[in-house]
Amino acid sequence: MLEEKKYKSKRLLILVGLFFISILGFMISLKLGSLKLSILQIYEALFHATEGPNFQIIFNIRLPRILVAACVGICLSLSGCLLQGVMRNPLAAPHLIGVSSGAGLAGVAILILYPGIYYLLPPVAFSGALITTILVYMIAWQEGIRPSRLILAGVAVSSFLGAMITGLMIFFPDRVHSVIGFMVGGLAARTWKHLNIILPYTLIGFLMVNCSARRLNILMLGDDTANSLGLHVERTRLFFISIAALLAASAVSVVGLLGFVGLIVPHISRLIIGSDYKFLLPASALMGASLVMICDTIARTILDPVEVPVGIIMALLGAPFFLYLLRSRM
Amino acid sequence: MLLKAEKLHLRYGKQAPVVNDVNFSLAQGEFMVLIGPNGSGKSTLLKSLAGILKPYSGAVYINNQPVHQYSKKALARYLAFLPQSPLTPEDFTVREIVSFGRNPHLKWNGRMTSRDWDIVDEAITRTRLTPFQNRRIDALSGGERQRAWLALALAQKPKILLLDEPTTFLDICYQFEMLELIKSLNITLNISTVMVLHDINQAARYANRITVVNQGRIDASGTPENVISTQLLADVFNIKVNIIRDNVHDCPFMIPLESLRS
Numbered sequence: 001m002l003e004e005k006k007y008k009s010k011r012l013l014i015l016v017g018l019f020f021i022s023i024l025g026f027m028i029s030l031k032l033g034s035l036k037l038s039i040l041q042i043y044e045a046l047f048h049a050t051e052g053p054n055f056q057i058i059f060n061i062r063l064p065r066i067l068v069a070a071c072v073g074i075c076l077s078l079s080g081c082l083l084q085g086v087m088r089n090p091l092a093a094p095h096l097i098g099v100s101s102g103a104g105l106a107g108v109a110i111l112i113l114y115p116g117i118y119y120l121l122p123p124v125a126f127s128g129a130l131i132t133t134i135l136v137y138m139i140a141w142q143e144g145i146r147p148s149r150l151i152l153a154g155v156a157v158s159s160f161l162g163a164m165i166t167g168l169m170i171f172f173p174d175r176v177h178s179v180i181g182f183m184v185g186g187l188a189a190r191t192w193k194h195l196n197i198i199l200p201y202t203l204i205g206f207l208m209v210n211c212s213a214r215r216l217n218i219l220m221l222g223d224d225t226a227n228s229l230g231l232h233v234e235r236t237r238l239f240f241i242s243i244a245a246l247l248a249a250s251a252v253s254v255v256g257l258l259g260f261v262g263l264i265v266p267h268i269s270r271l272i273i274g275s276d277y278k279f280l281l282p283a284s285a286l287m288g289a290s291l292v293m294i295c296d297t298i299a300r301t302i303l304d305p306v307e308v309p310v311g312i313i314m315a316l317l318g319a320p321f322f323l324y325l326l327r328s329r330m
Numbered sequence: 331m332l333l334k335a336e337k338l339h340l341r342y343g344k345q346a347p348v349v350n351d352v353n354f355s356l357a358q359g360e361f362m363v364l365i366g367p368n369g370s371g372k373s374t375l376l377k378s379l380a381g382i383l384k385p386y387s388g389a390v391y392i393n394n395q396p397v398h399q400y401s402k403k404a405l406a407r408y409l410a411f412l413p414q415s416p417l418t419p420e421d422f423t424v425r426e427i428v429s430f431g432r433n434p435h436l437k438w439n440g441r442m443t444s445r446d447w448d449i450v451d452e453a454i455t456r457t458r459l460t461p462f463q464n465r466r467i468d469a470l471s472g473g474e475r476q477r478a479w480l481a482l483a484l485a486q487k488p489k490i491l492l493l494d495e496p497t498t499f500l501d502i503c504y505q506f507e508m509l510e511l512i513k514s515l516n517i518t519l520n521i522s523t524v525m526v527l528h529d530i531n532q533a534a535r536y537a538n539r540i541t542v543v544n545q546g547r548i549d550a551s552g553t554p555e556n557v558i559s560t561q562l563l564a565d566v567f568n569i570k571v572n573i574i575r576d577n578v579h580d581c582p583f584m585i586p587l588e589s590l591r592s
Binding site for chain 2: 007088142143211214217218220221222224225227228229230231232274275276
């Protein structure tokens with residue numbers, strides 16, 4: 001009993017720690033930027049001012065951008081977490097079921113072929129992501145879904161769509177520049193209207209954290225055991241894949257193809273807190289939020305006044321950190 | 331009949347049928363062992379009885395009601411199935427794993443009541459896992475781990491227990507322990523049991539009834555005395571045997587002599 005309690009409280013402690021890290025990340029992100037502001041000025045701008053340059057910068061530029069970053073981090077890492085759970089495959093990630101390539105092709109098509117309606121990018125990329133996921137799912141379906149077939153179908157469809165993306169970029173070299181930011185993923189100029197797009201899905205994500213841990217845990221015992229414990233394996237899998245696709249699609253439609261978060265954050269969380277989904281889901285959400293917020297702050301301050309796309313920073317920092325954990329914990 | 335199947339045809343996808351026109355029945359309290367050569371269809375039959383594999387035609391009935399009329403959870407409250415090799419997740423203690431057995435009894439919010447935990451404790455005690463209950467399941471030995479899976483099934487409070495080769499991969503001592511344990515649950519809790527075994531002598535010793543599956547059909551079904559014969563073992567398993575009497579346990583005992591496969 002003691003052992004168990006100790007392990008449980010250790011994991012709770014890690015969750016609390018991650019929570020404070022994300023709060024800290026939020027405050028640091030609010031503080032840093034090209035315009036140096038004191039904490040007092042930030043407080044004034046947030047709670048008392050209704051106009052003025054400080055108010056504009058804090059309330060209409062930094063705050064929404066940070067919140068979008070946090071939501072994107074939450075959505076992508078929960079999406080990866082759910083996918084790794086239902087597919088029982090450590091390489092499962094949003095981009096493997098076609099979300100990224102679908103959103104990518106749709107987004108690139110808009111930016112290159114119809115730049116006049118660039119403002120429709122989020123809904124079009126969102127639809128592209130979902131349509132591709134449905135397509136991959138239908139291709140992989142054969143009296144049920146075998147995870148390995150789903151992943152292979154996803155890889156094949158993704159490389160097919162990837163070829164089309166590359167084709168578009170080669171035929172319209174003069175317009176490639178506008179595409180690169182979208183392909184790498186970035187948060188520049190993201191504001192309240194983007195937050196409105198992604199926030200409902202983040203709330204869905206929160207619901208998932210609360211009510212799906214038990215079913216994901218049971219799925220880890222294998223299809224037959226899960227089945228005999230009264231779980232509709234096929235239905236549960238479809239449900240979680242749909243939610244994962246929605247979460248990832250909402251994120252990539254707002255910030256572009258940030259591929260890395262959905263794959264690595266669940267793994268980092270797993271190494272730190274173990275694979276019990278009761279702890280893994282909230283840990284991934286907190287970790288994803290902190291990681292994207294902090295990396296975006298680095299991205300917009302490190303080469304000030306030039307902005308580096310957050311995707312680059314994330315891969316440069318996250319990959320070595322992950323490798324370090326992999327070597328030291330496994 | 332507690333559990334029965336009528337005119338069961340089973341196949342995987344569009345492949346050739348694995349089980350053909352099988353009628354099967356299990357009475358309350360019975361302890362049945364399925365034996366048969368590799369690929370005879372016994373595991374497939376078991377999966378279908380467990381409601382996991384839908385019949386191509388025919389039907390499985392529990393208490394004379396077709397299995398597909400039970401909800402998944404209602405079925406899981408009635409019948410527990412232990413597959414040959416469940417996946418062993420990391421980071422879960424034995425007690426946590428056993429608690430998953432309460433899943434079919436939980437309400438939508440998934441909250442475990444103190445009564446649920448009492449049942450988990452009881453399952454752990456009955457399988458003698460109390461000293462291991464807070465260990466991680468992936469750190470247990472094969473025999474202890476198999477007992478943990480049995481405890482998981484017990485926590486479902488089933489009336490019927492189906493086990494697919496529960497002794498495979500265990501050493502002789504753990505095999506014996508496992509069979510004794512399952513038999514004692516059958517007697518004390520009156521759980522009707524169907525189990526696939528490869529060892530014919532173990533089958534003869536523990537079963538009330540042996541059912542012989544061969545090439546997707548049931549070749550024989552009855553008490554060990556009636557089923558285990560030199561002729562049947564020659565026909566079904568292609569072995570020449572000598573059958574003697576185990577007077578201590580009052581059951582037939584076969585000594586394999588040679589393979590008849592040519």
